Amino acid sequence: MDKIQVKDKTFTVSIPEADILKEVKRVAAEINRDLEGRNPLFLAVLNGSFIFAADLLREVTIPCEISFVKLASYEGVFSTGEIREVIGLNTDITGRAVVIVEDIIDSGLTMVHMIETLKKHNPSSIDVCSLLVKPGNLKVNLDVKYKCLEIPNDFIVGYGLDYDGFGRNTRSIYTIVEE
Ligand code: 5GP
Ligand code: MG
Numbered sequence: 001m002d003k004i005q006v007k008d009k010t011f012t013v014s015i016p017e018a019d020i021l022k023e024v025k026r027v028a029a030e031i032n033r034d035l036e037g038r039n040p041l042f043l044a045v046l047n048g049s050f051i052f053a054a055d056l057l058r059e060v061t062i063p064c065e066i067s068f069v070k071l072a073s074y075e076g077v078f079s080t081g082e083i084r085e086v087i088g089l090n091t092d093i094t095g096r097a098v099v100i101v102e103d104i105i106d107s108g109l110t111m112v113h114m115i116e117t118l119k120k121h122n123p124s125s126i127d128v129c130s131l132l133v134k135p136g137n138l139k140v141n142l143d144v145k146y147k148c149l150e151i152p153n154d155f156i157v158g159y160g161l162d163y164d165g166f167g168r169n170t171r172s173i174y175t176i177v178e179e
Contacts (some may be wrong), residue, residue, distance in 0.1 A: 004174055006157055006167035011174035015149060020131075020159060021055065021172065023148035027129065028059030030146060031099065035062060038097040041068040042129075043089075045114070047066055047168070048103030051160035052131040052148075056101060066101075067091040071110060075157040086117045098123040099146070104132040104163050132156070132173075 002013050031040070039062075044053035046068050057066055071084040098118060105128075107113055115126055129146035136153045155176040157167035167174070 006163045010177040014175040015173040017171040024055050025059050027146045032062050040064045040097045040099050042099045042101050044068050044101040046070045048161050052102045065150040093121045093123045096123045098126045100128050105130045106134050106137045108138045109139040111147050112140050118152050
């Protein structure tokens, strides 16, 4: 299926499932190598990262834990630019090697705010692991240590990412078709 309809918009396949999984495996291997002996705690950012987190964790072979946090909701196809609060952090991260698992980094503002929030809990380290990065939109200096794929600034859905709540349930990633 090359084209899909999500609500009122049409999307066309841009990253096939096999390409995604290949990059997920590569990044998991980097994490296995770098964080061996550190018992990392993955903090997956819901909702968008749920599929990525599931695939990534099954490629991680070192002892690890996972927990989930949420941010205030993202609506429509444009980022509001508002700082969104981190909610649901009920795991003690003190002294832990934290790996934030995010679906996509756009302006990077959300991630910077999240790192600042987590730092207050004194983890031993914080690394960012993102499925996608839009380098063309980055507004801050952010080190994304583990990144699967870089993409252009177009709006995408699938593999966990949504358009207005829909479209998360596809195996590949799709880009919006401008009409
Ligand atoms: P940032 O603070 O980096 O601008 O916002 C990142 C968040 O915006 C992501 O976690 C995601 O929720 C949302 N986002 C940014 N670009 C896209 C996109 O192309 N598609 C979808 N579905 N969400 C996006
Ligand atoms: Mg997200």
